[in-house]
Amino acid sequence: MKLLKNFLPFLIGIPILWGIQLISPPHIAIILVNVGVNIILAVSLNVVNGFTGQFSIGHAGFMAAGAYTTAKITLALQDTLLPGLSPWLSTQTIFLMALVAGMLLSGTMGLLVGMPSLRLRGDYLAIVTLGFNEIIRVFIENIRWLGGATGLSGVPPYTTLVWVGLGAIATISMARRLVSSTHGRALLAIREDEIAAEAMGVNTTKYKIRAFVISSAFAGLGGGLLGHYILLVTPKTFTFIKSMEVVGMVVLGGMGSISGSIISATLLTVLLEGLRGLDQYRMVMYALLLVILMLTRPTGLFGTHEIWDVLSRYFPKRKAVQKA
Amino acid sequence: MKALLEVQDLDVYYGGIQALRGISLKVPENQIVALIGCNGAGKTTTLRAISGMLKASRGSIRFAGEQIKGLRSHQIVARGMAHAPEGRGIFLNLTVGENLELGAYLRKDRESVAKDLETGYRLFPILFERKSQIAGTLSGGEQQMLSVARALMSRPKLLLLDEPSLGLAPQVVEKIFSVLKDIHKTGITLLLVEQNAHKALRIAHHAYVLETGSVVMQGTGAELLASPEVRKAYLGD
Numbered sequence: 188m189k190l191l192k193n194f195l196p197f198l199i200g201i202p203i204l205w206g207i208q209l210i211s212p213p214h215i216a217i218i219l220v221n222v223g224v225n226i227i228l229a230v231s232l233n234v235v236n237g238f239t240g241q242f243s244i245g246h247a248g249f250m251a252a253g254a255y256t257t258a259k260i261t262l263a264l265q266d267t268l269l270p271g272l273s274p275w276l277s278t279q280t281i282f283l284m285a286l287v288a289g290m291l292l293s294g295t296m297g298l299l300v301g302m303p304s305l306r307l308r309g310d311y312l313a314i315v316t317l318g319f320n321e322i323i324r325v326f327i328e329n330i331r332w333l334g335g336a337t338g339l340s341g342v343p344p345y346t347t348l349v350w351v352g353l354g355a356i357a358t359i360s361m362a363r364r365l366v367s368s369t370h371g372r373a374l375l376a377i378r379e380d381e382i383a384a385e386a387m388g389v390n391t392t393k394y395k396i397r398a399f400v401i402s403s404a405f406a407g408l409g410g411g412l413l414g415h416y417i418l419l420v421t422p423k424t425f426t427f428i429k430s431m432e433v434v435g436m437v438v439l440g441g442m443g444s445i446s447g448s449i450i451s452a453t454l455l456t457v458l459l460e461g462l463r464g465l466d467q468y469r470m471v472m473y474a475l476l477l478v479i480l481m482l483t484r485p486t487g488l489f490g491t492h493e494i495w496d497v498l499s500r501y502f503p504k505r506k507a508v509q510k511a
Numbered sequence: 512m513k514a515l516l517e518v519q520d521l522d523v524y525y526g527g528i529q530a531l532r533g534i535s536l537k538v539p540e541n542q543i544v545a546l547i548g549c550n551g552a553g554k555t556t557t558l559r560a561i562s563g564m565l566k567a568s569r570g571s572i573r574f575a576g577e578q579i580k581g582l583r584s585h586q587i588v589a590r591g592m593a594h595a596p597e598g599r600g601i602f603l604n605l606t607v608g609e610n611l612e613l614g615a616y617l618r619k620d621r622e623s624v625a626k627d628l629e630t631g632y633r634l635f636p637i638l639f640e641r642k643s644q645i646a647g648t649l650s651g652g653e654q655q656m657l658s659v660a661r662a663l664m665s666r667p668k669l670l671l672l673d674e675p676s677l678g679l680a681p682q683v684v685e686k687i688f689s690v691l692k693d694i695h696k697t698g699i700t701l702l703l704v705e706q707n708a709h710k711a712l713r714i715a716h717h718a719y720v721l722e723t724g725s726v727v728m729q730g731t732g733a734e735l736l737a738s739p740e741v742r743k744a745y746l747g748d
């Protein structure tokens with residue numbers, strides 16, 4: 188029963204996503220895929236920046252780890268047919284395993300970055316993640332096996348709207364489960380007051396590291412999906428600017444609000460897409476929008492609230508899944 | 512008598528400044544022990560070092576027979592010590608109820624947690640009335656009560672209280688002290704830091720006087736209440 192409940196969003200999601208994929212003209216599909224990837228990135232970053240009150244600004248570094256791992260595997264296995272599977276199923280299975288491998292590697296990087304910096308209180312994480320983002324970019328640029336500065340091209344076109352949609356559903360379910368569990372309570376306490384949380388018996392270091400590892404892994408998923416859509420994995424995709432773009436989405440939506448991140452990722456992606464004509468002003472307008480928003484609504488669109496909590500107030504029969 | 516808590520030769524530094532100079536004290540089981548002293552004497556620092564919020568550079572802290580110096584506070588809570596800190600340390604953006612639930616964070620026995628929640632609300636009925644209110648909007652005195660009630664939710668053997676009567680109206684102070692006596696009657700040992708030396712010495716079995724990071728005097732509550740030095744320095748005679 189519980190298992191069914193966990194898989195229900197995916198079971199419902201597949202036919203709906205499939206339908207959307209069938210009817211979307213290409214230029215709409217591009218935007219939708221971008222929206223999906225950005226939802227994955229924003230929601231996963233919110234797990235750290237919103238729920239634990241730490242501040243990571245190197246999400247793109249973990250995306251890179253996931254993107255390169257996934258692409259390396261799919262490039263190597265492009266012509267491999269898994270025994271006993273149809274070509275289509277074989278490709279999908281390889282892609283899934285490559286994405287999981289990417290998540291494992293980016294999660295491991297999250298552990299390596301998080302362990303030393305999350306033991307300490309304060310803003311070390313921001314500095315360390317910023318450094319990590321740059322280091323991984325420079326590292327990749329200098330490794331021929333990873334394509335150097337030009338990156339990996341010819342990445343197979345495996346990412347579809349269905350894949351991205353399922354990735355987004357997985358990310359959102361992960362975040363919701365995390366908040367509504369007892370771990371969620373611990374995370375909220377940490378965000379509120381780390382010393383007091385520790386005095387309640389919360390092992391703050393353990394929870395911060397765990398949240399950070401999970402968040403990094405999902406950043407890797409976003410990177411892997413993006414790479415197999417733009418069919419190119421280069422260091423330029425994963426710069427500090429990309430990290431800040433995701434931070435902007437989290438802040439705009441409200442730190443600690445999953446639904447806020449979903450909505451702001453959607454809005455900002457569509458907006459950036461709409462501004463494509465005015466290419467050189469794009470980032471300026473983006474920054475301007477964030478500044479205006481922060482001045483008028485410093486807690487972001489949603490603060491720490493969730494749409495589903497507001498809904499459950501109007502439809503009280505459904506028990507509230509979580510507390511903001 | 513068996514000491515539940517035994518602190519020996521504790522030194523604590525804040526950077527280069529030494530705040531505690533070889534503090535030693537004992538808290539016997541089922542007693543109320545008070546720590547009094549002027550502002551800056553090191554009372555808060557002592558409690559924070561005991562509950563693991565601060566690192567002591569020298570000395571020993573034994574709790575229920577076990578050396579706990581060097582453990583982190585979440586590990587010390589798990590061993591049965593709760594700390595209602597100075598400045599209350601409550602979660603200002605969470606509700607009263609959520610604060611209390613977090614106090615029972617480590618406990619798995621949901622039924623007895625619910626019972627203790629009831630007990631907490633009985634000790635402080637105002638908290639029951641305000642249970643869905645955001646803790647940051649409580650009055651200072653109510654926040655103080657919440658802090659004490661929340662510390663009790665972990666079902667501690669030893670409760671450290673840092674100035675529970677700070678800034679409260681006289682009737683509320685009375686109320687807090689009578690609740691402290693009730694808490695003690697349920698078998699919880701108390702280590703109490705107070706500016707209100709008079710009240711603290713009246714309910715304490717034993718008390719220590721701190722001055723610039725050292726214990727300068729100790730005795731039963733009654734002895735210290737009668738001592739001319741204490742009367743002059745702390746009771747305003």
Ligand SMILES: Nc1ncnc2c1ncn2[C@@H]1O[C@H](COP(=O)(O)OP(=O)(O)OP(=O)(O)O)[C@@H](O)[C@H]1O
Pocket residue numbers: 525528530548549550551552553554555556557597706
């Ligand atoms: N975080 C800190 N950094 C540096 N020095 C500190 C710090 N906290 C306390 N001190 C110093 O340590 C000494 C002891 O402080 P402590 O807070 O333990 O005093 P206290 O006895 O609790 O005083 P009060 O009755 O005013 O609460 C003081 O001289 C204080 O200035």
Ligand SMILES: [Mg+2]
Pocket residue numbers: 554555556597673
């Ligand atoms: Mg103090």
